[in-house]
Amino acid sequence: MKRNKxxxxxxxxxxxxxxxxxxxxxxxxGTGSGSDREFGDQEGGTKDAERQGPAADVEGATPGGxxxxxxxxxxxxxxxxxxxxxxxTGNSIQQALTSRSLTQYARDEEGQPVLIPDLATDLxxxxxxxxxxxxxxxxxxxxxxxxxxxxxxxxxGICRSLDSEAFPSGPGTEYSKHxxxxxxxxxxxxxxxxxxxENWDGVSVDGQDITIKxxxxxxxxxxxxxxxAMGPAPLGNASKPPxxxxxxxxxxxxxxxxxxxxxxxxxxKNDQWSADSDPGRHxxxxxxxxxxxxxxxxxxxxxxxxxADSQTAVSTSLGSDKYNDANGQLGERLVxxxxxxxxxxxxxxxxxxxxxxRKALAYAYPYEDVWIAGGEVPGVTRVPANSxxxxxxxxxxxxxxxxxxITYDPEKAxxxxxxxxxxxxxxxxxxxxxxxxxxxxxxxxxTKGFEASGFKVKAIPxxxxxxxxxxxxxxxxNKQLNxxxxxWCSDWPAGSTMLPPLLKGGAVYNTALFDEPSVNDExxxxxxxxxxxxxxxxGDLDEKIMTEYFPIIPTAFRNDxxxxxxxxxxxxxxxxxxxxxxxxxxxxx
Amino acid sequence: xxxxxxxxxxxxxxxxxxEQQDPNSQKAKEISGKxxxxxxxxxxxxxxxxxxxxxxxxxxxxxxxxxxTISKLFGVSLETGLASQYVDGLNNGLPKPTxxxxxxxxxxxxxxxxxxxxxxxxxxxxxxxxxxxxMIATVATVVASIVGVIVGLLAGFLGGTVDKVLxxxxxxxxxxxFLLAALTLAPILNDRFALSDNYATIQKFSLxxxxxxxxxxxxxxxxxxxVLALREREFVQAARVMGMPTSRVLFKELLPNLAAPIIxxxxxxxxxxxxxxxxxxxxxxxxxxGVSWGQTILKAATPTYFREYPQYLWQPLLGIVALVLSLxxxxxxxxxxxxxxxRR
Numbered sequence: 028m029k030r031n032k033x034x035x036x037x038x039x040x041x042x043x044x045x046x047x048x049x050x051x052x053x054x055x056x057g058t059g060s061g062s063d064r065e066f067g068d069q070e071g072g073t074k075d076a077e078r079q080g081p082a083a084d085v086e087g088a089t090p091g092g093x094x095x096x097x098x099x100x101x102x103x104x105x106x107x108x109x110x111x112x113x114x115x116t117g118n119s120i121q122q123a124l125t126s127r128s129l130t131q132y133a134r135d136e137e138g139q140p141v142l143i144p145d146l147a148t149d150l151x152x153x154x155x156x157x158x159x160x161x162x163x164x165x166x167x168x169x170x171x172x173x174x175x176x177x178x179x180x181x182x183x184g185i186c187r188s189l190d191s192e193a194f195p196s197g198p199g200t201e202y203s204k205h206x207x208x209x210x211x212x213x214x215x216x217x218x219x220x221x222x223x224x225e226n227w228d229g230v231s232v233d234g235q236d237i238t239i240k241x242x243x244x245x246x247x248x249x250x251x252x253x254x255x256a257m258g259p260a261p262l263g264n265a266s267k268p269p270x271x272x273x274x275x276x277x278x279x280x281x282x283x284x285x286x287x288x289x290x291x292x293x294x295x296k297n298d299q300w301s302a303d304s305d306p307g308r309h310x311x312x313x314x315x316x317x318x319x320x321x322x323x324x325x326x327x328x329x330x331x332x333x334x335a336d337s338q339t340a341v342s343t344s345l346g347s348d349k350y351n352d353a354n355g356q357l358g359e360r361l362v363x364x365x366x367x368x369x370x371x372x373x374x375x376x377x378x379x380x381x382x383x384x385r386k387a388l389a390y391a392y393p394y395e396d397v398w399i400a401g402g403e404v405p406g407v408t409r410v411p412a413n414s415x416x417x418x419x420x421x422x423x424x425x426x427x428x429x430x431x432x433i434t435y436d437p438e439k440a441x442x443x444x445x446x447x448x449x450x451x452x453x454x455x456x457x458x459x460x461x462x463x464x465x466x467x468x469x470x471x472x473x474t475k476g477f478e479a480s481g482f483k484v485k486a487i488p489x490x491x492x493x494x495x496x497x498x499x500x501x502x503x504x505n506k507q508l509n510x511x512x513x514x515w516c517s518d519w520p521a522g523s524t525m526l527p528p529l530l531k532g533g534a535v536y537n538t539a540l541f542d543e544p545s546v547n548d549e550x551x552x553x554x555x556x557x558x559x560x561x562x563x564x565x566g567d568l569d570e571k572i573m574t575e576y577f578p579i580i581p582t583a584f585r586n587d588x589x590x591x592x593x594x595x596x597x598x599x600x601x602x603x604x605x606x607x608x609x610x611x612x613x614x615x616x
Numbered sequence: 617x618x619x620x621x622x623x624x625x626x627x628x629x630x631x632x633x634x635e636q637q638d639p640n641s642q643k644a645k646e647i648s649g650k651x652x653x654x655x656x657x658x659x660x661x662x663x664x665x666x667x668x669x670x671x672x673x674x675x676x677x678x679x680x681x682x683x684x685t686i687s688k689l690f691g692v693s694l695e696t697g698l699a700s701q702y703v704d705g706l707n708n709g710l711p712k713p714t715x716x717x718x719x720x721x722x723x724x725x726x727x728x729x730x731x732x733x734x735x736x737x738x739x740x741x742x743x744x745x746x747x748x749x750x751m752i753a754t755v756a757t758v759v760a761s762i763v764g765v766i767v768g769l770l771a772g773f774l775g776g777t778v779d780k781v782l783x784x785x786x787x788x789x790x791x792x793x794f795l796l797a798a799l800t801l802a803p804i805l806n807d808r809f810a811l812s813d814n815y816a817t818i819q820k821f822s823l824x825x826x827x828x829x830x831x832x833x834x835x836x837x838x839x840x841x842x843v844l845a846l847r848e849r850e851f852v853q854a855a856r857v858m859g860m861p862t863s864r865v866l867f868k869e870l871l872p873n874l875a876a877p878i879i880x881x882x883x884x885x886x887x888x889x890x891x892x893x894x895x896x897x898x899x900x901x902x903x904x905x906g907v908s909w910g911q912t913i914l915k916a917a918t919p920t921y922f923r924e925y926p927q928y929l930w931q932p933l934l935g936i937v938a939l940v941l942s943l944x945x946x947x948x949x950x951x952x953x954x955x956x957x958x959r960r
């Protein structure tokens with residue numbers, strides 16, 4: 028899923044995600060005080076189809092209390108409709124607390140995410156070529172009004188995800204539409220005036236069994252099932268968008284008490300939820316209060332003050348200027364979590380055709396300086412990247428394109444440029460978001476690094492999100508660019524959510540415009556392989572693309588920092604999505 | 617910005633008859649044979665606050681004009697290497713100890729230290745920020761004054777339809793909220809000129825235009841009022857009876873009599889533009905290339921930097937406060953000096 032941060036026009040709140048994309052550096056410096064922090068290496072996600080409710084108790088957990096979650100600089104979801112959710116913030120909250128789906132993730136003892144059943148009794152049964160999946164819906168799950176969650180309601184929820192008009196930014200537009208049989212032609216229950224979803228036969232219900240037919244083999248359906256879009260929706264008008272998005276019917280351990288978009292979301296205990304029906308979730312705290320759009324500096328002060336307010340609070344990010352204080356003061360209450368995201372630079376494949384020039388760009392990028400100028404902590408919130416697939420993804424290979432980690436090396440960049448025979452200085456045109464001084468400072472560092480390496484940089488200032496420029500083929504600024512960028516996070520720990528969206532010919536976020544028929548065919552081909560071979564195949568393809576074509580310059584893997592109050596129990600991160608592990612939090616009494 | 621930079625009530629009234637004075641008094645002898653300007657300058661030089669303020673303003677003007685030379689003298693420049701040479705990314709991005717305060721001892725290499733995160737030299741950026749600030753404010757003031765004076769003269773002297781039309785425009789511009797207009801204009805200008813090679817220059821030019829566009833109304837109103845009073849005076853009547861062309865009446869008869877209000881409105885417009893330039897840069901809609909006091913304040917205004925490296929915020933802040941305050945006080949002193957009715 029895309030990494031979104033808000034674009035505040037006034038007073039330059041940061042577009043950090045875009046501005047501060049940084050990359051690998053050789054050393055970590057190591058001059059910082061406080062404990063050296065190892066950030067949790069992510070391993071390939073495991074699965075446990077047998078897990079049954081209730082979820083194992085968290086050691087020492089006590090019920091009661093209210094947990095306040097501050098989300099600095101994050102506006103939160105626009106709507107709580109499960110079908111429309113495709114953001115790290117919204118999905119992490121709702122999937123953990125209010126909205127159940129076919130499958131879900133749990134955190135194991137080592138902090139790794141495990142895919143376990145949720146509303147389904149297992150992880151689904153595919154047919155031989157993964158063109159048909161059957162899920163058996165458990166009978167004991169209930170809505171917040173006490174009524175049981177039926178298989179028809181789950182099927183209707185799945186059907187809703189096909190309505191790309193009603194949910195234009197929903198994940199169904201990518202996955203349901205692409206994989207489900209007959210989905211391309213069906214416009215969805217709302218757009219095609221088919222409120223009971225009778226005109227689409229891709230999903231069928233037989234007792235408690237739901238069968239989904241695919242148009243192409245879809246071995247990752249069990250992962251896709253962990254999206255709340257693959258969960259139930261009340262039949263008929265009760266779930267009609269956009270009204271349903273303000274007060275969705277909960278079936279998880281918490282229900283929505285009040286919701287003010289961009290301000291506050293209050294969740295309270297759902298007394299109809301039974302722990303026996305849910306293998307992954309807990310219901311320790313009495314309520315959760317999510318405060319959106321908070322001021323980072325203010326939240327940092329609150330969290331570091333350790334007063335009555337902050338003892339039961341959680342912050343989803345930490346200002347980099349506070350990292351040293353927090354690191355020394357908070358110990359294990361400062362949690363670093365890989366977010367399964369990669370920051371990249373994307374040289375225009377149609378204009379910069381020589382691989383040596385693309386590699387020269389990678390050597391000309393002053394990784395550490397960009398991180399510092401952008402307010403990141405080198406080696407902590409940004410770590411060097413070697414390829415597109417983030418650490419912890421199944422099949423991820425630990426290779427280096429040139430034998431060792433690419434670092435800032437202007438001499439090497441010049442040598443590569445000379446080898447390519449291109450004119451020096453080689454012109455590079457890129458954009459930066461001028462309203463944010465951090466973005467401007469980052470661009471300055473990039474410009475200095477590139478110009479020291481034999482490039483000539485033209486940096487065009489823009490006043491809207493660079494994504495708006497990069498993704499609009501008709502934009503007059505975009506037509507001038509030969510270097511773009513994109514930050515991408517995986518939707519589940521499989522290469523199919525990283526490589527095709529970024530590097531398949533014609534993909535929306537393929538801002539490199541990379542289009543090699545052999546690679547495209549290989550991507551299509553991998554989907555037809557036996558499931559157990561796919562992860563390795565994605566890893567091989569990742570290596571092949573990087574070593575043979577080097578179409579995209581991975582500059583950094585991203586880590587998030589979470590701060591937990593002293594009375595919040597079990598301070599951990601959720602490795603599946605890059606958010607605090609809401610499912611297992613409790614208030615110490 | 618829709619507030620008037622100088623109201624009629626702050627001025628010596630030129631419309632009333634001069635006071636009768638005993639030609640043999642001490643005071644009369646003192647000023648006999650001197651031009652009004654000489655008298656004003658004499659008064660000004662006896663005003664201690666005015667002298668101090670003038671020196672401060674002169675200091676800033678020298679800093680602005682010779683920004684490059686002074687930077688060279690100290691061996692600093694706007695050119696900065698890569699950030700990691702100057703700042704410690706693992707220590708909140710604060711300057712390394714060798715770069716001077718807050719973590720190290722004072723060093724002549726960077727007399728005012730370097731900026732956190734980027735390592736830009738504070739002195740060079742302060743001097744050039746001063747230049748940008750004064751340059752934009754001065755040019756905008758000149759443009760706004762010229763427009764204001766011309767509109768005011770024409771509206772006041774010609775009267776009738778011309779006056780109605782011009783007054784309408786004055787009122788119309790006064791109703792447009794300045795900040796809103798500036799916020800709206802920034803992305804439009806960016807969209808139009810982002811691809812240009814001279815974007816930074818165009819940005820400053822457009823900033824001058826925006827400031828001037830919303831700054832001329834006060835002067836225009838003031839001048840119009842003065843002209844309305846003056847044009848019924850005998851010397852103007854006489855000039856018209858003799859058949860002088862309107863332009864001559866305007867520029868030879870009226871304008872010299874308006875010197876005082878014009879000087880005063882200029883002297884009060886200048887500081888307000890300095891403050892506005894910094895304010896817009898702070899909001900990210902003025903100068904965005906980083907060389908501006910407002911932009912430095914924006915970068916420095918975080919609780920951590922203010923606690924651990926307060927001088928980074930104080931430097932541009934003191935610059936703005938000292939410049940605006942002394943310009944304002946100097947403006948007041950000039951007004952007092954030019955007003956024949958003030959007694960001190």
